[in-house]
Amino acid sequence: MRREPFGMSAGASRLSDTERASDGGSRYRLRDLFTPLDTLLVSGGDQRLALDPKHRVNAYGCAPSPAPDLWNFASSTASPISQAAYDRAALAREELVHKSLFDEVEIAFDRRCEDMRDELRGYLQLPPRVDIVFSPSGTDSQLHALFLARAALGGLPVTIVVGADQTGSGTAHTARGRHFGTVTASGFTVRKDSAVAGLAGESIAVPLLDAESDIAMRPDADAAVLRAVETAIAQGTPVLLQIMDSSKLGWRAPSAACLDEIARRWPRKVQIVVDACQARLGRRRLRAYLDRGDMVLITGSKFFGGPAFSGALLVPKGRSRSLDRIGEIAPGFFDYAGRSDWPMAWTALRSRFARRPNFGQWLRWEAALADIGNYYAVPGAFRARAMAELGAGIDSMIALSPSLRAVPTAFDKAGVDDQEFAHPTIFPFTLLRNGKPASIADTSAVHRALARDVNDEIGGSAADRGVAAQRCLVGQPVRLERSDHAPQAVLRLCVGAGLVTEAWSADEAQARPNLQHVLDQIAHIMVKVELVLDRAMGAVSPDTPVLGF
DSSP, rough: OOOOBSSSBBBBSSSSHHHSHHHHHHHHHHTTTTTTTHHHHTTOOOOGGOOOTTTOOTTBSSSSOTTTSSEOTTTTOOOOHHHHHHHHHHHHHHHHHHHHSSOOOHHHHHHHHHHHHHHHHHHHTOOOTTTEEEEHHHHEEEEEEEHHHHHHHHHHOEEEEEEEGGGGHHHHHTTTTTSSSSOOSSSBBBOOTTTTTTTTTOOEEOOOTTSSSSSOOOTTHHHHHHHHHHHHTTOOEEEEEEEEESSSSSSSOOOOOHOOOOOHHHHTTEEEEEEEEEHHHHHHHHHHHHHHTOOOEEESSSSSOOOOOOEEEEEOHHHHGGGOOOOOOGGGGEEEEEOGGSSOOOHHHHHSSOOOOOOOHHHHHHHHHHHHHHHHHHHHHHHHHHHHHHHHHHHHHHOOTTEEEEEEOOOOOTOOGGGGGGGEEEEEEEETTEEEEOOOOHHHHHHHHHSSHHHHHHHHHHHHHHHHHHOOEEEEEEEEEETSOEEEEEEEEEEEEHHHHHHHOOSSSHHHHHHHHHHHHHHHHHHHHHHHHHHHHHESSSSSOOOOO
């Protein structure tokens, strides 16, 4: 049964679909555009975007407006919005208001979304035959992929999730066609983990952690994937294979050879969707997936540093033809897409969805495109150099720290299509306290303390208090389960697009100290970790709104 929208969700009013398509509905939504920009930027999403009433940040410690004094090394999780991104969102909002004075807001909004598709294709160097489906988050895009895979495969597939232990928590639900929250981005109340009507199915998890050893990637990942696919196909079920490039720890699986074997053995029975939500892959590698016929999940809010959440599904042209065969649409799926999310070329499919502009989703993508454009405006040679130098510096500092222990990145440096991502950009580590692995609670406490001014808790010299006062974000804790071992939590230092963009200068005499400045910030973070572990563990407030797992 259709649910009423819950609360304020940009583009999701209490009007009927008929009223929404009328002039009155357009005027209602034009009024929504005059909502304060900060409010719009956190609207049209799920509960993860909600702001803590005391600190005015979301669950990831990020505010909807720029925070230039907050050091950000958390791009594997979420980033504060940059000033350039915020300014673009403000200008885009003004331009849409102006255009909507002369045309229906839905028409102007549709055109703007199509322009954004062209812009994103240009930055990623994708051909026009690649279609783009926008969504409020990478989690929503997973449901979009399941919906399209059902059309491509001629039936509801079983979803095999590679790296199920290192993907977003919502994947356990979306892989089975179930609701991943209690409110959808369209503002409809649902019951978490209940079936999305018409999409509910089965899933198989293929974890990447080697549960029998220390924290490392399992050596038999390819074999495990092949076994899972073979088992599903033997039961007469088509397969949606969600592969990982890359995981929360920067891991990638299965190998290209494994994917070639799957294509050879089971043609037209397996649809691959690449979880590239981290966006940590070169443009040539991205095109290679699409040329194979794979769908690709990306976001503008991880590596690229746009505000959380902004999701997209990249669809190769050959796959979009299957849309002509779509009969009845899963009724529960209408809660997860509006007409403007689909490319204009998908006329028949679009006509079956409500005219429901999601202004928050749109503005977050406007912001992300500013960051993506600025990143690719930096020469490729400098991007590669910055990644390599920053990565080497982080590796060295983690190795020198008595309280940090590096987690292997399981990174294949032989990939020919990686471009600047030939080097890791996520650097996971565990904490040691008194020479022993820190507990999950202690690791979470350090993560919270890094995001706060803990000057009062640290005390000591003026230098120590200065270190303690600096607020900084690192990748949120990732919980790892291992057999015969206590669970551990891993923190992550991340190199994101914003660090490269800010360091770039055509003047080498300026670029080098810019990179050194970033490395100095990382060294500062290392010292703060040591101080927190040594002096402030009992004083760190557990209610600071930075997400744990």
